[in-house]
Every structure is written in C-alpha cells, then in structure tokens.
Ligand code: FES
C-alpha cells in the first residue's frame with residue numbers, strides 16, 4: 001500500500017459519524033490496498049461459509065475459496081464438522097470441487113490420487129515406489145470452525161479470536177425471531193460482480209438506496225423511510241425496518257410467541273462478508289467473497305421453516321430481480337471509482353452502518369480503538385417484547 005494511500009485509508013476509517021465521507025476512490029481498486037485487506041480481514045477473521053443444514057451426512061462438504069485460499073468444510077464419519085485446507089499435500093491441486101458435494105469414504109486428489117480421510121489425515125499415495133512419505137508430515141492443515149444459528153464460519157488464523165467474542169451481545173436482539181425454527185437451507189448459484197468487495201458490502205448493508213435503485217422491488221416491501229438503526233459496533237451491526245406487505249393480515253396465521261416481530265425485519269451485518277435479512281418467516285443472506293481488488297463473488301442463500309420446493313417461485317424471481325439491480329449499480333459505481341478528479345461527499349444518517357463497517361476495517365488493519373457499542377431508538381422493540 002502506498003504510504004499516502006495508507007494514511008488516507010487510516011484517517012477515513014477513523015472518522016466519526018457526522019463527519020464521515022465517502023472513502024477515497026482508489027481504495028476501491030488499488031491492488032496494494034486489497035492485499036492487506038485479504039490478509040487481515042479474510043485470512044484472519046471469522047468468514048461465513050455455508051448453512052450447517054447442507055452438511056448433514058458423513059462426507060458432506062462445502063468447498064470455497066477465501067481470497068485464493070482453498071478451504072473445505074466437511075462432516076466427518078464421527079459426526080464432527082471440520083474445516084480443512086483443500087490443497088493436496090502432494091503438489092497443491094485443489095482436492096474437492098468448489099461448492100457442495102459428498103467426498104465419499106475418503107478425499108482423493110484428482111491429479112495423482114493421493115488420499116486423505118475426512119479428518120485430513122494422509123492415507124496413502126499410489127505408486128510411491130521407494131520414497132517414504134511420512135504420514136504425519138502430509139496431513140491437510142485444519143482451521144477453526146464455528147456454528148452459530150445454523151450458520152458455519154471458518155477462521156484461517158493461526159490463533160483465532162474466539163467466535164463468541166465476535167457476536168457478543170447479538171443473540172439478545174434476535175430472540176424474537178426464534179431462529180431455531182429455520183432448519184432448511186438453500187444456496188443459490190454464485191454471481192460474479194465487477195465491483196470491489198467493499199462496494200458490494202456497503203451497498204448490501206445500507207437502506208438509503210432502496211427508494212431509488214429498488215423502486216419496484218425492495219422499496220415496495222421494506223421502504224427506505226421506515227428503516228432504522230437497531231444496535232451495533234465495529235463487530236456486528238443490526239439495522240431494521242418495517243415490512244410493508246400483507247403481513248398485517250398474515251399475522252393471525254403465524255403462531256410464534258412474539259407477534260410484535262411479524263411486521264419488522266432486521267438486517268444483520270457480520271463483517272467481513274455476511275449480510276443477512278431476518279424476519280419471522282426466514283433468514284436470507286448474501287455472502288460476499290472478494291476475488292481480487294475489482295471483483296467479488298456474491299452467493300445468496302437462506303434458511304426457512306419449510307424446504308424450498310420451487311426456485312422459480314415469485315419469491316425467488318423477486319430475489320433475482322433486486323440482486324440484478326444491486327449488481328448493476330455496484331458495477332456502475334466501480335467505474336466511477338477510477339476517476340482521478342472525482343471526490344466523494346458526506347454520508348447521511350441512514351448510512352451510519354457504513355461507519356460501523358469502517359471501524360471494523362480500521363480495527364483490523366490499523367489497530368485503531370474499537371468503537372463503543374451503540375443502540376438506536378428502536379432497539380427495545382427487539383430486546384423487550386411486549
Ligand atoms: S497433486 Fe494431488 S496427488 Fe498429485
């Protein structure tokens with residue numbers, strides 16, 4: 001990172017609410033900025049991987065790339081969930097295909113068929129001849145894994161921070177939604193956006209753009225002007241809002257114990273990459289994984305009470321429609337970020353969540369002090385249900 005850009009980044013992410021401005025444009029495409037972000041945020045923090053419900057049986061796995069690192073989450077025959085390096089210990093070939101699958105009895109490399117078990121232990125190498133391959137020296141490295149509310153997270157750090165610290169205080173705000181009811185998971189195809197990951201995150205977490213970008217889609221259900229800040233800090237943030245649909249008439253059919261939550265949603269941002277909208281009927285997320293300084297993968301998924309039977313339903317057409325709107329606007333902004341003359345302006349109150357995101361980045365990249373925890377005026381709605 002060039003010294004002046006690093007200084008500009010450090011100053012920008014430390015700015016308090018009210019003073020905060022759009023980040024310097026170069027931070028959205030400079031490769032020397034992206035490298036420390038990948039290292040400090042994606043290779044040293046808890047990154048969302050997938051829904052645990054998709055990994056129910058022995059051998060079930062989800063393989064993903066976390067900024068060029070090949071990782072697989074796999075259910076062992078002993079029932080344990082593990083996160084392993086997905087690089088073969090022979091010559092580095094990615095072992096299991098990206099996405100979901102079942103590894104069968106063992107993990108077998110597609111190149112020369114070196115074999116590892118579901119704990120990552122080396123099992124054998126065909127045609128090894130006279131060469132002694134030390135078993136203990138050829139196992140797949142294991143990473144830390146955590147499961148929370150049916151979601152699986154992985155941390156590639158050598159000494160990971162306990163996951164419980166990352167979500168401290170969060171559960172209390174989510175009790176009204178009774179998330180344990182959501183046992184069925186879906187993951188949609190990954191999308192590839194020509195946009196820096198921070199643009200995709202910022203767009204995913206702020207409700208300011210709904211009235212303009214999503215006039216015909218999200219704005220009709222979750223209008224900008226009914227969005228509010230619930231609670232948060234640099235570690236996680238919840239915003240919320242009213243759901244404007246037929247739910248008032250649906251209420252009498254819902255059977256939960258917190259009817260006051262039926263007409264509200266919360267948007268959870270667990271940096272660096274998970275953005276989840278939660279309401280009484282389910283949880284729907286996007287997972288944002290950067291591939292380089294100007295591209296990211298966006299993977300939608302969710303949890304619900306009933307299995308999804310039809311991915312062509314109006315509900316999923318709606319999801320595809322608003323994601324297409326987001327992709328288009330993010331790619332448009334990305335073009336703007338290359339301007340040498342352009343300069344961004346102040347953030348408005350509805351963009352407070354962007355400031356939390358910056359404080360997260362600032363803490364990890366520059367070691368600036370964590371921002372104190374804040375609650376919005378509507379926090380009690382979730383904490384103290386009537
Ligand atoms: S690279 Fe995996 S067996 Fe050779």
Ligand SMILES: [Fe+2]
Pocket residue numbers: 203204209210213214326
């Ligand atoms: Fe959007």
